[in-house]
Amino acid sequence: MARRAGVSRATVSHILNGQGGRFSPETLQRVRRAAEDLGYVPSSAGRSLVKGRSDLVMIVFPFMTMTDLQDIVDVLSEGLAEHGFNTIVQLSGPVGSEAHLRLRHVADSLRPAGIIDLGGLTRKDHEEFRRLGLPVVGTAVDSRGAGSDLALGRVQAEHLVARGFRQVAYASLTDERGHPFDQGRAEATRAVCAENGLPEPYLFGVPLDADGATNALAAMLKSIPAPVGIACFNDDVALAVLHATRTLGLDVPCTIGVLGMGKGPLGQLAEPRLSTVWGDMRPMLVALLDALLMEFGGADRITEVDFASLRVEQGETT
Numbered sequence: 504m505a506r507r508a509g510v511s512r513a514t515v516s517h518i519l520n521g522q523g524g525r526f527s528p529e530t531l532q533r534v535r536r537a538a539e540d541l542g543y544v545p546s547s548a549g550r551s552l553v554k555g556r557s558d559l560v561m562i563v564f565p566f567m568t569m570t571d572l573q574d575i576v577d578v579l580s581e582g583l584a585e586h587g588f589n590t591i592v593q594l595s596g597p598v599g600s601e602a603h604l605r606l607r608h609v610a611d612s613l614r615p616a617g618i619i620d621l622g623g624l625t626r627k628d629h630e631e632f633r634r635l636g637l638p639v640v641g642t643a644v645d646s647r648g649a650g651s652d653l654a655l656g657r658v659q660a661e662h663l664v665a666r667g668f669r670q671v672a673y674a675s676l677t678d679e680r681g682h683p684f685d686q687g688r689a690e691a692t693r694a695v696c697a698e699n700g701l702p703e704p705y706l707f708g709v710p711l712d713a714d715g716a717t718n719a720l721a722a723m724l725k726s727i728p729a730p731v732g733i734a735c736f737n738d739d740v741a742l743a744v745l746h747a748t749r750t751l752g753l754d755v756p757c758t759i760g761v762l763g764m765g766k767g768p769l770g771q772l773a774e775p776r777l778s779t780v781w782g783d784m785r786p787m788l789v790a791l792l793d794a795l796l797m798e799f800g801g802a803d804r805i806t807e808v809d810f811a812s813l814r815v816e817q818g819e820t821t
Contacts, residue, residue: 508537559615560588560795563606563641565622566596578785579619582792586799588616595623610637617795622684640794651787652687658780658813659688659734659762660695660704666821668732668760670705671696672723674744676736677708677715685736692734705731709740709747716743717750720759729753732760732821738767741777745820761820775819782813 505512510530518526518534560583564572580590593609596602603623610618610632618624618632620641629639656673663671673692675685692704705727709719723731735741741763745755753759755775763770763779770777815821 507541508533510534557614557616558588559591559613560617560619561610561613561615562590562592562619563621563623564592564594566594566600566603575621575784575788578788579792582789586796591615593623598625607631611635617798619791619795638795638798640791651784652684653691654813655764655780656688656691656734657695658815659764660692662778662780662815663732663734663760663762663821664695664699664701666732666756666760668730669701670727670729670731671701672705672707672727672731672733674707674709674719674733674735674740676740677710677719688734688736702727709735709743711739711743713743713746713750717747720744720747720753721751724751729758730760731758733762735761735763738763738765738770738777738779741779741820742770742773745773745775745777756819756821762815766816771816771818778818778821779816780813781816786812 505515508515508530510533514526514530515534515537518531562576562579564575576590576592583590591613593606594602595606606624607628614635615637617638617640620629620639620643622642624632624639624641624643626643629643632639660671671692673685673689675689689704689706696702696704705723707719707723709716733741733744735744741761744759744761748755748759748761755761756778761777763777764781766779766781770779
């Protein structure tokens with residue numbers, strides 16, 4: 504490759520290892536063109552020997568339904584690539600399951616440079632990985648809830664109270680997967696209700712099927728009086744609740760207020776148009792990247808997350 508590019512082997516090594524800042528643009532172009540022509544693929548094993556660590560970062564997602572998984576992976580993988588890391592994505596099973604326990608074996612075998620936990624690991628997992636010398640950033644599934652979950656729950660509850668609802672409920676998603684984000688959001692909903700002198704919020708699960716959602720809403724109305732403002736786990740749950748209100752002949756938003764999360768396109772096409780909470784998730788993900796990169800001297804501070812970016816897209820359901 505050096506002969507093809509007309510430079511020394513040392514120059515090729517520096518440029519292909521991301522240390523080409525002192526070379527001219529022409530030299531950089533020649534080396535990169537030669538690498539492309541020859542089909543050069545960097546050796547992960549070789550880089551690991553030079554750096555004394557793997558160039559892999561493992562991103563662990565919880566065992567739950569996520570509609571924006573691809574967007575999250577794109578943001579994190581792009582940010583990691585800028586610092587010479589490759590990304591491996593792992594989905595955790597339910598806590599204590601074989602799939603969940605297998606993550607420890609995967610991490611021990613691959614020895615990644617670090618782990619970004621998006622809610623799929625427990626505090627015990629964090630401690631064991633750190634004992635292996637693997638930096639872990641993120642919020643454990645058995646913690647009291649990440650700052651983003653508390654902020655989302657608060658924005659939802661405060662909006663419902665501001666719209667005049669004196670009884671508030673939180674609707675989680677009921678399926679075979681777990682939902683570690685519910686704890687923080689439910690906690691924030693309780694706090695907002697207490698601050699406003701309202702009854703304890705009603706917490707219930709909603710499946711994404713017509714009969715199940717209708718039965719769940721009917722059971723709720725037997726337990727608490729209407730009108731009720733319902734903060735939903737995401738727009739999918741909100742659409743299921745909205746379907747149930749039509750089946751039961753309930754007025755939206757006078758009898759039942761429905762507030763989603765995520766501003767998905769289907770919610771904005773629904774009739775009535777869904778009210779939903781949304782915001783830019785990038786700062787939250789960049790803060791996780793900063794926390795991990797600080798372990799390697801790649802960042803000197805953690806990006807401050809401003810949850811004021813969270814806002815309500817006012818629709819016709821609250």
